[in-house]
Amino acid sequence: MIKIQNKQDCCGCSACVQRCPKHCISMKEDEEGFLYPVVDETLCIDCGLCEKVCPIINRPEKLPVMKVLAVKNRNEEERMASSSGGVFIAFAKKVIEQNGVVFGAVFDGNWEVKHTYSETLDGVKPMMGSKYVQSRIGESFSQAERFLKEGRKVLFTGSPCQITALHNYLRKDYPNLLSVDFLCHGVPSPGVWRKYLEEMSSFSAFKAAGKNSVLSSSIKSVPVITGIEFRDKTLHGWKKYSFVVRGSAPKADKNTVLLSDIHYDNPYMKGFLADVYLRPSCYHCKCKNGVSHSDLTIADYWGINQLMPDFDDDKGVGLVLLNTDKGKAVFDTLDMEVRVSSLSDAQRFNGGFKEDVKMHPKHNLFFKRFVDYRNLAELIERTVHKSLYRIAKRKIKNIIKKVFVQLKH
Template structure:
């Protein structure tokens, strides 16, 4: 029977919930806004399936990465709509053109991030673009298995832990399953996200209708949070000014399991790993025009198939993965739990506004002065 005694031991993938043969497990949301499985001891038949499928409890059997590429779509319009180089969109199109199904994260009408499946190109916009909130999986794993058993080609995209949860739930290899994981910094609290949106709607006196976590109006490197409201008003702020993005990138609001994530490795069980190719301008400037460059790590033969399927629609060059993804990159390194993390969540639960919560991660005045002086001296060199 699943029993979470230390929250660091649960990534919230819901493999246990989907796998339970007697529906004895439900997901409960804690005071931080994260969901954890709880088993009903009266229903539980002690079959052990929940422990067997849990990616946090089972040893890694990771693929060896075959090669890495810096890449982006030739289609400028598609790239503009994407967070990075539009590789996910092209892979999804490849699957859909073969009558397949694509599963990924979408924002619903209540601004919750949920996994859904799509079967037509006109729905692809729902899955496109980064969503910096942990997605609700619901019965997605069950739906994926049903499509696979019916012989359909399936592309499942998510974080590395969600991929591991799916593979554990399925329990066997399906030739018609393709998986893509996105390089992940960590997942912030859904409770914080809903507080942020509520405050934005209150300040703008209108309902949020269209949200982009990675708007590239000012370029890929200086991306912005952009929200369009029903009234026609638009909020847009660079990531280093936006309160939600500051708290997220400051690591103070992440799920406990994210600080020492066991899936942050170059050797992953997904077929393809994609993410931003940050720093590409420093060692392969010809692949950077500030419109978004992706890194693609091919982890399996099926990953090769995916890449071959989109090759004629992308610009790409092989890269040294140790330069593109050094060990100290956010998507590989272990994160330090912020000293004031508990204080942050106390503020969140007390109803504090975003401005007050951001002060938790703000450097003291003397530190900011020192940094400013150092910048001035560097300019004067």
């Protein structure tokens, strides 16, 4: 029986809920906005299946990386619509062309994030782009299993813990499954995101979003959100990506930019990147670096401007880790620009490889104030604000680190 004593021991994958034969496990949201399993012990038969599929209790052995690549999709439109190099959409198109099914994260009608599947390319497109909120898996594992048993090709994309849980749930290898995870910084609280959305739902919230925000002067009333992009590259490029909200209002086009912040100026992104409201299990991740047994791992190839400057055009370069022969075979069929790289070079610039992340020192204080604090953006700003001493200390530390790296190489 699943009993969560320490919240760091649950990644919120929902595998236990889907595998329970008595349907006696449900996911409940805690005060930090994360979902955890709760067991109805009057229905539980203590079969142990929930524990067998848990990626924390049953952690697979790590698989070594076979090959490391820097990648760009040759289709410029697809690459610009992606967060980095346009790798996901290339895989998705290949699977859809073979009458397959693609699973990924999308926004629901309330602009929260959930996992779903699509059998069409139009349905896949909303899965493109990063979404810095933990997605609700729902019944995705059981749905994927059904398609796999029918002989359909399935592409399942998710965080390392979600892919680890998927493989544990399936309990066998399927040749028609292509699993893809990504280098994960950690998943932020859906509860925090929900509250941030509430603040964005009024005109005053957009106006007060930040001094560097761009607000359409044509908007005179409460706007309706029609699109959110955490990683817009069209305004300031890939490295200086923007958090953009688009929407409509009376006398305004439906694609009007309601809010545009460079990522390091946006309050929500500030808190996320400062590790203020990640899921507790993310601070000591047990599913990274080969544990998930994904066929491929995708990410941004940060640092490509230093490693391969001629390959960088600030429109996005993807990092691809080929982990299995199956993954390599599918990747080799794609029309991509490719440069061979090394794991050590990739690890130098991407913090997503880190399994242990230091929790923000004001994490507990943030959540203590979170429920009753009226202005979330202000709370985040107060939480992440650094004194001049801390800023100077961090700069000196980074300079020493860079000197050490240069001497080493």
